Amino acid sequence: xxxxxxxxxxxxxxxxxxxxxKILIYNFNTRVIMNLYFKSTTLDKQIGWxxxxxxxxxxxxxxxxxxxxxxxxxLNKEQKKQALDELWxxxxxxxxxxxxxxxxxxxxxxxxxxxxx
Numbered sequence: 315x316x317x318x319x320x321x322x323x324x325x326x327x328x329x330x331x332x333x334x335x336k337i338l339i340y341n342f343n344t345r346v347i348m349n350l351y352f353k354s355t356t357l358d359k360q361i362g363w364x365x366x367x368x369x370x371x372x373x374x375x376x377x378x379x380x381x382x383x384x385x386x387x388x389l390n391k392e393q394k395k396q397a398l399d400e401l402w403x404x405x406x407x408x409x410x411x412x413x414x415x416x417x418x419x420x421x422x423x424x425x426x427x428x429x430x431x
Contacts, residue, residue, distance in 0.1 A: 349386060352404060354397050361397045362386035375416050377409060 348368060354361045365371045366384050380402050385394050 352401055354400055356396050356400055357389075357393055360387075361389075361401070363397075363401060375412070375419075377412055377416070378405070 348371075349362050349364055351360050351362050353359075363383055363385050365378065366382050370376045370378070370382070380398070383398060383401060385397055385401075387397070389397060
């Protein structure tokens with residue numbers, strides 16, 4: 315694997331346990347690769363992951379599926395499944411927030427169009 319020419323670490327969210335979510339951005343000429351990390355409580359270590367299609371991750375209304383997550387850290391099959399399940403459970407709050415926001419926007423649009431008619 316090529317080594318990055320530049321790298322930066324950004325904090326996404328701080329929790330009581332410390333910084334559990336980080337984004338590492340590597341710039342290979344024009345391509346940007348993002349690796350996200352979370353602290354697994356079942357495996358007791360940092361697990362690297364990313365989205366299979368990073369373009370969708372920037373969409374405001376995108377609701378990911380469990381199959382959209384890719385675990386980067388080398389783990390055996392059983393550990394990978396445990397890490398994926400734990401990460402999916404951790405992401406449910408953010409996913410529900412996106413669902414609620416999308417529903418509120420749609421509701422507002424329906425009401426606005428009903429009032430016009």
